[in-house]
Amino acid sequence: MAKAVGEALLRAGNPGRSGHALSIRSARDLFIARERLAELFGCAESSRFVFTENATAALNQAIKGVLRPGDHVVTTSVEHNSVMRPLRRMEEAGVRVTAVPAGKEGVTEARDVIAAFGKATRLVAMVHASNVSGALQPVDAVVAEARRRGILTLIDAAQTAGSLPIDLSSLPVDLLAASGHKGLLGPQGTGFLFVREGVQIVPLIEGGTGSRSESDRQPEFFPDALESGTRNSVGVAGLAVSLAWILRKGVGAIRRGEVALVDLLLRGLSRTPGVTVYGPADPLLCGSVVSFRVEGMDPAEVGVRLEKRSGVLVRAGLHCSPNGHRALGTFPAGTVRVSPGPFTTRAEIATFLSALRKIRAPSG
Ligand SMILES: Cc1ncc(COP(=O)(O)O)c(C=O)c1O
Structure with a gap:
């Protein structure tokens, strides 16, 4: 391209x-x-x-x-x-x-x-x-x-x-x-x-x-x-x-790949202490987007630490949709959002989850 x-x-x-x-x-x-x-x-x-x-x-x-x-x-x-x-x-x-x-x-x-x-x-x-x-x-x-x-x-x-x-x-x-x-x-x-x-x-x-x-x-x-x-x-x-x-x-194949990655993310996040996921728990009921929060941490800080420590790039905050956050009860701090695409690998999801499990540690 x-x-x-x-x-x-x-x-x-x-x-x-x-x-x-x-x-x-x-x-x-x-x-x-x-x-x-x-x-x-x-x-x-x-x-x-x-x-x-x-x-x-x-x-x-x-x-x-x-x-x-x-x-x-x-x-x-x-x-x-x-x-x-x-x-x-x-x-x-x-x-x-x-x-x-x-x-x-x-x-x-x-x-x-x-x-x-x-x-x-x-x-x-x-x-x-x-x-x-x-x-x-x-x-x-x-x-x-x-x-x-x-x-x-x-x-x-x-x-x-x-x-x-x-x-x-x-x-x-x-x-x-x-x-x-x-x-x-x-x-x-x-x-x-x-x-x-x-x-x-x-x-x-x-x-x-x-x-x-x-x-x-x-x-x-x-x-x-x-x-x-x-x-x-x-x-x-x-x-x-x-x-x-x-x-x-084929969009069908792209969708199947993304559903599998969202499923992996949702299962991994549900096993991560202190993490709350917002949105449907079934990957078939969502697009390729997962939003979450880490207890006691500002979403922006989670985003900064994920990038600095592990090179994982996420979007934190209100995502240009304040009403979407009001509906979820996550206004005004927002959430952290991860969105796998057709080139995302299972290994990258594993890297992200492992980084998130260490996110509350003050450094490293
Ligand atoms: C649901 C939705 N609508 C509209 C837009 C605006 O898209 P664009 O930046 O291409 O104008 C976005 C961008 O994030 C979006 O997620």
């Missing part, structure tokens, strides 16, 4: 802006990555995948592109700030927001989300797997019922894209947002928004697309409708390579 980024940087032409070889090559990189996204997510039409700089940009576009004053939106109490902050902004513009509370393992019940639907509900926006507890949310049931009632659905798949099978041919979600740099293994500065055909969405940004240049109006066809300005073709060239790797390996 890094090699592909380096090569793309050396020959970066502006995609779709010119007929010369370098521009055509960059446009091809975008096209290939788009086709691979469509294949990975089971969608026949790759043009419905819009490249963004990250999941946050995709979520903002989705939320601000479909909600209007007077609309009601249903969300959950375990969302990332990249959903909650745009929703709070929309609240100031006259949108009513209902955040459905999650249970103590960080799971929201489908029946509670559905019970919050009302006549003015235009959108339900929810995370696929919490980035705090890893808890998988009941997206299938919620999306099915929302569709039945004509309510738009937005799924934040930042934590699951590339790690968990998502099939847009059987999951009738309207909008799906994800980062390129997490489970999709691409470079930072990449992400996407999927917009199902027929969904009316207003672009947040308008400008040059390299298409219909004779008009001063934004094109309505995809992906140009939501892709104004020069794309990150260098990053997307890297993403195309990581997507090819994922397609070869």
Whole structure:
């Protein structure tokens, strides 16, 4: 992937802006990555995948592109700030927001989300797997019922894209947002928004697309409708390579590997004195994320000691999801979060667990 980024940087032409070889090559990189996204997510039409700089940009576009004053939106109490902050902004513009509370393992019940639907509900926006507890949310049931009632659905798949099978041919979600740099293994500065055909969405940004240049109006066809300005073709060239790797390996196989590692982590943590794990105890009920605390220690200090003593890199604190922590009762100090990926080994999990068992010792 890094090699592909380096090569793309050396020959970066502006995609779709010119007929010369370098521009055509960059446009091809975008096209290939788009086709691979469509294949990975089971969608026949790759043009419905819009490249963004990250999941946050995709979520903002989705939320601000479909909600209007007077609309009601249903969300959950375990969302990332990249959903909650745009929703709070929309609240100031006259949108009513209902955040459905999650249970103590960080799971929201489908029946509670559905019970919050009302006549003015235009959108339900929810995370696929919490980035705090890893808890998988009941997206299938919620999306099915929302569709039945004509309510738009937005799924934040930042934590699951590339790690968990998502099939847009059987999951009738309207909008799906994800980062390129997490489970999709691409470079930072990449992400996407999927917009199902027929969904009316207003672009947040308008400008040059390299298409219909004779008009001063934004094109309505995809992906140009939501892709104004020069794309990150260098990053997307890297993403195309990581997507090819994922397609070869298969998301099912990646998921099985990650479930086995999460299981190893959960079992190891349950045998570690003074450690409390937050979130589902069953690895099949979570994404590839495990959150915990060590009794009597600030999570930040645990993180510092793990890195200094054993080179284990974790994220400690609130993980940009204060509400997710409130739901778990871990606000304001947060937790320590470990997240194995497809390249994590069992030996690395063992190193981490052994480091954690010595964490309370003042040094060494
Ligand atoms: C659940 C969730 N949503 C959204 C985001 C935002 O992703 P990005 O940094 O790509 O904007 C994250 C990042 O951690 C996340 O975990």
